[in-house]
Amino acid sequence: MSLSNAKLLELYRKMLLVRSMEETHGKLLQEGKIQLMGHFGTGQEAVAIGVTGPLRPEDILFGTHRGVGEFIGKGMTPKDIWLEYLGKKAGPCRGKGTLHLADRKLNIPGLVSSLGADFSMAVGTALASKMRRTDQVTLYYVGEGTCNQADAHPSMCMAALWKLPVVFAVCTNQFCELSYMCDHYPTDDVAPRAAGYGIPYEVVDGQDIAVTYEATERAVAHARRGQGPFLVEYKTFRMATHFTGDPGHYVNPEEREQWAARDPIDLCRKKLLEAAVITADADQKLRAEVQAEVDGAVREGFAAADPTVEDLFEDLYSGKGVL
Template sequence: MTRMRLFEERCVELYSAAKIRGFLHVGIGEEAVAVGVSAALAPADPVVSTYREHGHALARGVPMDSLMAEMYGRATGCSGGRGGSMHLFDADRRFYGGNAIVAGGLPLAIGLALADAMRGTGAVTTCFFGDGAYAEGEFHECANLAALWHLPVVLACENNLYAMGTAIERAQAETDLALRASSYGMAAWAVDGMDVVAVAEAARRAVDHVRGGGGPVFLELRTYRFRAHSMYDPERYRDKAEVERWRERDPIDALVARLLEEGALDEAALERIRADALAEVDRSVESAEAAPLEPVEELTRHVYAEQGGRS
């Protein structure tokens, strides 16, 4: 979680300095969701994410150097510099990326889960999406198919209470999303998304249920983003006092307090963790700034499939 926090804080600085361009959506405050869910997954389990996916990619094991290079639009980035912040992919790690379209990752996840089910691989697909995506038709179509076909998929809804600038109670007649999801005939429950231990336990239970043949599971991860929807967002839709109340539940601070109380770590060890993460971020920036841009003559690649050569 410290690596995620420091990576994204640096990205905010770099964006403000115009070194990172395009859109930038950070998940500062939501780190417990990415870490807790990812801890329950095996390397062969596919993961599909949203446009707020830096933490998911890091938790999945995507190297920070390749992520930062992608943020810079460099050729060494995980998507070759073509995707930027919202389109991080690493097929070798079965991380099928961010998606700029709200709910756009859900049909992809259903397809991946169906493919693994047909091949009998035993893999469990996890799809992250927000409460805003819950209101889209894709979610309901995909939830229905997942239950109907008994697919091996965990639908992980990051409910941070705001779909861009719309509060959940202004968009959803029933704000208990797990309750509504259960109507599709799948197991569904909510968990405190600010508590990484609670998330890890809930995710393990969900993955074990799915891998054991129990069918899909819906997890409502009740979390909160401390920063605006994106770097372009003036954030006029929520009260600053509300944000500060949630900041008091910072998932990193909560875990630190727990570890110190249990004697699992001491202050010196925690300082080393932070120092190591900060050094890793520094190295990733240095690597990205030294990396090449994609040659102009390569810009038309990947528009069409390549068969026996470049098209």
């Protein structure tokens, strides 16, 4: 394992932060304090944090609607996320994006709802990186459900054709919205589709943060060296249902239990305890600290100023007088 203990601890903290963010979101919804629907990524934290871990600040990330993992991974703070989620003027998107997070200072261009529309956008940002002679990489994080969108194909085709610095990171969490992957796919894996375009690929365990991180690191290095796109498929299990309010009757409980036994946060903690990087006490302290950070962000978010009627018509056009 090439990951240093310090790096592993850093990734562990981020995974804790992701879970705490989403649990807090769920709690606020249950308490009726917010209406913002959530699509949580519980159980997938090692993928979201593993795919963003090896990215540089100048690298570009397209994330998914499922949870906040990759946004935390790329450096968004709980405070900025909650300001945006609560639709506040001080949010990175001035409260206009809410779940559609974008943060230019972190090179996160935005999040679409018509899934897969951003597949080709990621090819475009990578095209610009190449034309501008930078060594910037774009990471396109996507679920297996979205990989059935038609645009997946010309996007992979263009990425390979033009040898672009883009990594397709496919999080296969066994579910496509409210049904099992086997209702959507005639195959077990998505990744071999890449071979049709001559794109190298790898299929890896999505529960072990060291595995997800290192696989991504290899793929990103490949793209950064100018060798073109790479696809990694991470196998995980969505412990959350599709959206808050989906009771998930379609989920096989036995299978869920089997995957729960390999919870990515538990696996990482076990490693850290065994390697004496942290003690049980330090772990408790860390968890409390993370929860306090999230609670503080929520408090600050609620206290922040709402946008006003003047903001309603702002930001549409750069040029004046069009509206």
